[in-house]
Amino acid sequence: MKNCILLLLLFLSFNAFNQGYFQQEVNYTISVTLNDQDNTLSGYESFEYINNSGLPMDAIYVHLWPNAYKNTETALAKQLYNMNDMSLQFAGEGEIGWIDSLNFQVNGEDVKWALDEEHIDICKINLNSVLQSGQKIVVTTPFKVKIPSGDISRMGHVGESYQITQWYPKPAVFDQNGWHAMPYLTQGEFYSEYGSFDVSITLPKNYVVGATGDLQTESEILFLEECADRTKKKYLEGEFKDRKTLSGGSTDFPVSSDEMKTIQFTQKNVHDFAWFADKRFEVLKGEVVLPHSGRTVTSWAMFVTHHHALWEDAIEYINDGTYYYSLWNGDYPYNNVTAVDGTISAGGGMEYPNITVIGNAGTKEELEIVIVHEVGHNWFYGLLGSNERDHAWMDEGLNTLNEIRYIETKYPKNERMSDMMMGMAEKIHLEHMNHHDMSDLTYSLSAGYGIDQPIELHSDDYTQVNYGAIVYAKTGLVFTYLKDYLGDTLFDKCMQAYFDEWHYKHPQPQDLRKSLETTSGKDLGWLFDDIIPTTAQIDYSIKKVKYDDKGATVTVKNTGQLDVPVSVDAISNGKIKSTLWLEPGQKKGTLYFEGTNFDKFTIDSELRMPEPNRNNNSWHKKGLCHKVEPVKMEFLGGDNEPNYTNAWYTPIIGTNKYDKFMVGVMFHNLTIPKNKFEYILAPMFSVGRKNIAGFANLSYSWVPAQNFRMISIGLNTKTYGNGLGVAADSLTPARGVFYSFQPYIDFKIGKPAARSFSKHGLKLTGNYVLENGSLLYNNSTIGGSAIYSYTYKKRIHDLSSSVRFDYYNNTTKVGLSSTASDLLNVGVDVKYKMLYWKKKKEYVEIRAFFGQNLFYNGTQNARYGFALGGQSGTMDAFYENTMLGRNEVNGMWSNQRIENQGGFKTVAGFGTSTKQLVAANLFFDLPYIPLVGLFADFGMFENAGVMETVYDFGVGIRIVDKVGIYFPLYESANLKNSFASDIKYFNKIRFTLNLNGLNPGEIIQKVL
């Protein structure tokens, strides 16, 4: 297979090279015509390929990325599918894209070339004769591109608005590590050779075009000037004033002019060329003087008329971005910098050399951040051409650092994160959160649950959440932290040294490290060897503080998995008076602060260090407990503030048959970032029993350095009415009550190093349940469970399975008689769901269960058997589920079952076995009828030494895995005969209600 050859080639070339850095050069001349009737491009391309490698070449790999949009088998299509984006899966002929009409010639001669067998968006051109080192060839080809729908990824059109990116045949990079031929992806960016572009675009005359490079066509320069004057006039004369909204609205496309125009752009020292064409564009023009050279750069903003209010100050954002990035990293070397308004589907914006496209922003603040970020990519990817696919952090992360710094420099008191929540911030206690906090919270959320991934990872290996939380946010935080540690002046020197050495080149991570270490004179192993390649977490605490006559000795302890520089602030009256840094290399270190009137010492009081747990960072002079933060109790929920022990309260209500109505208050400390120790206490008053009901969950979780995402130990306990015992009179229900205590340890197995579609878990629980129904019924159960679970979810497949052991040891007293028993059951449960109709998300689900009793001592009780129809409330002996009428024997509440064990959609008690049960279930979503499906069940169980065979089918309504209602239509004779002959149909309808897994923490872990 081609793929293997490619790998082999990569491997061989890797070993063959020992000649250090080199860089190939590609110089393009392209002419292209846009047909806006059928959304195609017809072009002719000629590129000069110069071999600077020192090695002879007999082939070159060329990207044909428009082919990524061609069918459902491309790497792009598969990736989108895994991201639950069906836009390419169900794209029609009009929406897909491709490139064809290719006819490659090298130096005017026909050559052999072929598409890669696995990736149709890569081709290999075999050269007729070897291209020697230092020599060049000229490759030419005509091409035709069908422009895909702009809803799919980066290249596309939305009506007659064109975003022409990754559109022409383009050689892959050949560097000291070999070839980097790669299929196009949405999550995962680019790596391209530097060179020059000379591009002529022909299109109807009334299009406004923004592109990479300097415009060379006089008439078009005049046309743009006129557009800019017209837009300026509209602002000045208030012509826009009837449309004040920032987002929404629309502008009609004018009819395309019959007359065509050809406009030419040229640029040197860039690695890509993109252009954007829209007949509706308003144009703003400005200029910015660069800080180091004093050179003037022209800035352009192009946007649709209905976004005029939003884009009013766009030139300011472009200019300020260009100025600050130049100031901190090195001057912008090109003549033009442009931002265009476009409705792209890949993120908020997308960068290309000299030009960026901006997606729909909701506010001016958001627009500024996106423009500055995308303009900033002119440095981190444009000028410093790292391999974005393999080391996405080198562009996105360093760019986030500069973006954070931009906001902090221009708006020192910003509350950008709170502002973005538009009024919601105060309600959930997220007020006063700044731009830096947004990255901090994003990273801490992911790290707190142990689902984060390393900074250095292939782009396609990240989960969607981590691509943002790690590549952007964590890297941005880490390098902002490095800046704080080195100080702005030294840090700027470092970044400028990196820029000077590597602009127009392909820096690798080790090149960045070398620039930073050489310039700063610091060993940055803690950053490049420890933080970047791992998910290890920072955690420092203040061990003790000792005052003497002149000052205080602060002992700092490293309680985390990383050894990094750490800062301690001495604070008095809420103000930082002094800051000292402790260098890495010390498990426990001391700092001496001169002065005696500090009332608090805090590690990293300004929250700059990416540390998920900050609750052990302070020492207070006052009070008995120097290390405990004051409690802050607030309504509902919010963020985890390092200076407080946050707690939350909220009223809750509940209901079941025996407690009738319950009302109470829930106290908890569930927050972001996550606390290691978490509690939920929910005492309620039961109206039905005139007594206390409710639940309490306590847990302590941590994220080990290796092998486990997270380990939790905890205790769940609850008490509610259970209806057992004898009623006071015939009208009042029995006031029986249960108490359950469930200590557990839960292992989430495996680190998500690469994007993984499977999850393993092991949970061990102990159980103690006391059921008190007064003298006439008293039952205690001691036992435990071990559950191993495995899930796999990818594209159309969804497998979940578990093996569960349950041990019960119970003593039941009814009146004066007492019985005791103990037993061990094992159950194996496998469920497989497959999308049979992708477009409508219709599933077919097959499930199999096998249950076996391993031993049973004492009197056998059906309560501990395997239920054909899933457990009833009575059989839920460990009280793990929420049952509305747990021990009812008739009436509606008696028809609730748990979706487990035999899984039959029946309420029959028939089929319960204390020995063995085998069952299979099928559920088929009906097309066109939402939530409704057909079910069929088949089962076998041992009944008094005889194997019985049972089956049924019917119609069911399901709302995900939370609610189900099932109507039997046919039952096998033995199942049918097990009901009383006069049973009403209504009483055979079975329902399920699954309230487990609704805790916010559990939901977060499921979603992320």
Ligand SMILES: [Zn+2]
């Ligand atoms: Zn970016």
